[in-house]
Every structure is written in C-alpha cells, then in structure tokens.
Amino acid sequence: MTVTEDYIDASGGDWDEVIERAQATSAERLVVNMGPQHPSTHGVLRLILTLDGETCTEARVGIGYLHTGIEKNMEYRTWTQGTTFVTRMDYLTPLFNETAYCLAVERLLDVTDRIPERAEVIRVLVMELNRIASHFVAMATFGMELGATTVMTNGFREREMVLDILELITGLRMNHAYVRPGGVAQDLPPGAVGKIRELLKEMPKRIQTMRKLLDENPVYLARTRDVAYLNLPGCMALGVTGPLLRASGLAWDLRKAKPYCGYENYEFDVPVSDGGDVYARYRVRMAEMTESLKIIEQCLDKLQPGPVMIEDAKIGWPAKLALGPDGMGNSPDHIAHIMSGSMEALIHHFKLVTEGFRVPAGQAYAAVESAKGELGCHAVSDGGTRPYRVHFRDPSFTHLQAVAAMCEGGTVADVIAAVASIDPVMGGVDR
C-alpha cells in the first residue's frame, strides 16, 4: 500500500493525541473542521479545510445540518398552507420565497394575468423592503466576522427599521406567510404608507453612514480587495447569480430580463462592478439598497385602491382581515356575508379552508431575483389539492459550491471573508 499523502485529522477528540501525531510526522498539513458550530459560518455550515500553515490548500463544504424536509412536508398540506413552509426556508428572504412559490402556483392555475394590480404592487414593495433587510444582515454579519462590531450593531439597527414596517404590514418580523396564491393575505394597514415614507427619508442617511464606515476603510479594504476572486466564466459554470454575478461584471437581473409582478413598470438601475472580489460584492449590495429605495418610492405612487386577492371565489382566500377581541381574524363584514348573506360564499369559504383549491395537473417553474440570486420554484401538480412535488433552487445552495474556487490558495482569514461575501443562509441551503 502506498500512502500518497500524510495528513493529521483534527476533527475532534483529544487534542493531546492530535499534537502528538503532528509532532511524530513530518507532515505539514492539517485538516480542520470549521463549523458546523462556528460563529463565522452563518449557522450550521461545515467547512473542511486542509491547511498548510496559514494557507488553505483545499476547502470542502459539508451541509445538511439544518435539513427540515420542507419540500416533503408541503406534499401533505394544501397549496395555500405551502406559503407557511416556504417562508421558513431562507429566513432572511421570506417574502422572496413566498413570491417565487406563489408565482409558480399561479402559473399552474393559469391566473397570472388575473392577480390584482394592488396585490402586485404590494408584493414588489415588501420584496424590496426585504432585500434591504437581507443586505443589511449580509453587511452586519460580515462586519462581525471581521471583528468590526460597530458594523454589526449598525447593520442590525437599520434592518430593524425595515422589520418594524414588515411587522406592521404582515404581523410578524420574519416568517410572514403574507404572499398567498392569488394575491396577498391582507391589505396594507392604516399608517403603513406613512411609516414607509419615513423610512424612505431616513434610510439614505443610514446607508450613507454605513458607506462612510466601510467604503474607504483601510482595514476593510485590506480584508476584501482581491480576496475570494471569481470571474465571469467561473460564475457561469458554477451557476452563480445575484450580487455575486453582478460583482463579476454581468448586469443580469431577472427583474429586468424576465420581469414578474410588474417589475417592467419600475425605473431602476442594475448596479454592476467588475471587481469580482469581496469588495465588489459589498459595493454591489450597497448600491442595490439605494435602487430598492427607488422602487419602494415608485410602489407608493402606484398604490391604487382595489382588491388584494384574486376575484375568483374558488381560489381567493378571504383577504379582508380585521382585529377582533380575540386577535386577528376574518372581518365582521366577511362573517356577516357568509353566515347570512350568501350560501355560495359560505360553501366556497368552507371548501377553501378544509380542502383547499384544486390545481390542474402539470408543472411550472417560476423564478425571482431574490436578495441572493435566482430563487427558482419548480412546482408539480397531479390535479389535487396538495402539491405533488415542489422543489426550490435556492441561490445559497448553488453558491456554496463556489467556496472551493474562491478559497483554495488563500489564507484561512480569507475563507471567512469568502463565505461571508456569498451570504449563505443555511435554512435555504438545507431546506
């Protein structure tokens, strides 16, 4: 037997034994497990690094520690209940998950053209708010991993402003289940537009503060410039999309290329950089937040009164909720309508809530430009009231494959910068 490579396994156990082995051989390499419980790996990501001194010669990624079987579970719930599951996948971009799923279901139902205008504007509005929140977390966690706790506290503080608005609109800071097949769960509450206008005034200053802190910061530049470089052919081969692809010089954005939810009616730019490194990804994300603010402003101008759920009694879940003495529930108007006004309405309500609606057999693929890249939903129906199969193409899952290409040959410190610049969320990776 020939031993091609002598290595020391430092994946756990007694450190004395590891040191003893390291001293007994002439091997210079060390295989280290970073994670799955490492604070800088964004949740439960396991990096298996082969180190030659401070240099990382091989980087492999282990995932699966947060697999929750969301896709399987959805096959045992109605199509509407599916939103409650998908919102928990990539928990930093819940509204993108919901919209991708609902667009796929609506395409299966062939009702894409019948979604009310107001519902589409609200979807765009909450998605762009969500993009800002997600990008701030990307910056904040990155700062923390580099040891810059001010970046972390600032980032989370600004994100909280967005979450307050999302809480006002949907009732929850995360896991909203707000976007539903056919529209959205309920209309914007009173005062929401005013709050968003306040945000539009305040947020540019906050973004500016963050940029002042980082744009020209010598420490930040040293840690991000020319680090974890990935060029355009590399991005294409590895299926990398979103801010990472745009930071490699390609202005590819599904909102422009394949508009959905009426994105063709908004004016905004697609920020691009040709740096291909961690710093370029930071710049692209920062510029995207400013563009999102532009879109949000246009959303507010486009908001016209109208329904927020499809006018189809067999699909449209009642979307007129009101706060009652026992919490949020169907509005008294709706209750009066089904209990004493219309027998058909009562039947529809009952059938929708117990059985759900039937979706004609077939398959559909809908993709949205999430904060992280192309988020695709492949939905298959057998004609029943439950999804036959739903698969999500999560951008974080695909992007983590690029870790080896970005990290090998760099230092251990650069591994942390590389992973942070991908901005993976393990809830979405493992689903």
Add this chain to the structure above:
Amino acid sequence: MSTENEANHNGDGAEAAENLPDRRGSERLAAPVVRTGMFGATTAGDTSGYGGLRVRGSAPAASSRPFTDPEDPRTADFDRVADDLEAALGEGAGAVERIVVDRGEITFHVRRDALVEVVRALRDDPALRYELCTGVSGVHFPDDTDRELHAVYHLRSITHNSQIRVETTCPDADPHVPSIVSVYPTNDWHEREAWDFFGIVFDGHPALTRIQMPDDWHGHPQRKDYPLGGVPVEYRGATVPPPDERRAYK
C-alpha cells in the same frame, strides 16, 4: 374523382379512424387511474353512494407545431429554439422524444442515453447558448410504469434571454441517468441532492454521495413510497393525527 379529392378523402378517413369510439375508449382505459370514488376521500366511506367511479389521468401529452402561439408572448421563441435544437443535434434529433408546450413553458423530453449530447448542444450551439443550468429536480411518479423517476432540468440562456425545461426519465428498476456535471459543473450538488432524495444514480458524477441526509441513512426520503412520519399530538383531550394520516382530498 380526382386524385386530389381522393387524397383528402383518405386523410379524413385516417383522422376518422382515430376518433372511433372503440379506439378512443381503449386508449382511455389504458391510461392510469388517478382517483377512485366521487370525492377522492380515503379516510372515510364515500357518501356519494358511487364509490366505483374511476377517474383516469391523461396519457402523456405532446404538443405539435407550431409551438409559438401568437396570442401568448411567453411562447415567442419556442419554434426557433425547437428548430435550432433539431439543427444542432443533426442525426441525433431522435433523442428528443416529444416536446410539450404548456402554460407558456416548453419542455423537451429527452431519452436518457442522449441527455449529455443534448445539453452539450444546448450549451454550445451559438443559436442556443443555454449557459446557465439551475439544477435538477427529481420527481417520483410511482404509477408511471417504467418511467417512475423523472429528472427535470431548467436551463437559461443569458445571450438570448430564453428559458427551457429538459426532462428525462428512468425506471425504478434501473434508476440511472447520465450526469451532466461535465457540461454544467453547477449540477454537482444538485445531482447529489436528487440522488439523496430520490435514489436517481447519476452515472459519471465525480462523487455521488448523500448531501442532506446522514451518510448512513437508509432510503430516499422524497420518494412517494417513503412515509412522512410523525406522531399524533394530544391537545385538550383530542388527538390530532400526524399529517400523512389526516383526511386528504384528491
């Protein structure tokens, strides 16, 4: 009678034979049963009094040309893509078994032995240029005899801003599909995921190991014959059964 009329007559005759009740009926009966009983209830008796109803699914559909529907802008480039793919494959065009256009999306059903050639043509041909593969999605149809496992690929062309679907199947008894990692390296993890959850073996994959489930796991969890599991939950004296045992509607 002129020859032209005869030709017309013969054409009508062939069409008419296809529509004969006997033939249509036997085709219909050959389709798989998708639901029995009036309401599809499985947990309680069928109260309609007619539980013997058997609803059959439709046979695999294929679309015919033209694929482009002038009324539907989503289908604008489908004819062009189909022509270009046929031209790019040349003699191997038989690898595309059928083409389905449904809900503004085009699906190329490809024989599994020719999958790699087809996707290579889709990626490299200048008229096609599907540079980006967004992974593979497995689907398990236990009733689709000899084609139980489906592997569905979504390809995207950035050059031509176009999107297509490529679908291939393999039987449960021989769950092998060639790997396309050599063409689209991004499919590395996606194929591992489809192997992990559906048991589709991607021949030629550099390291086909489980990706989400533990290495020593038995079975492939997202197949239809794999139970969801779960325990009943007691709440205020009532028992809520696990999700896969609750009342279901078809």
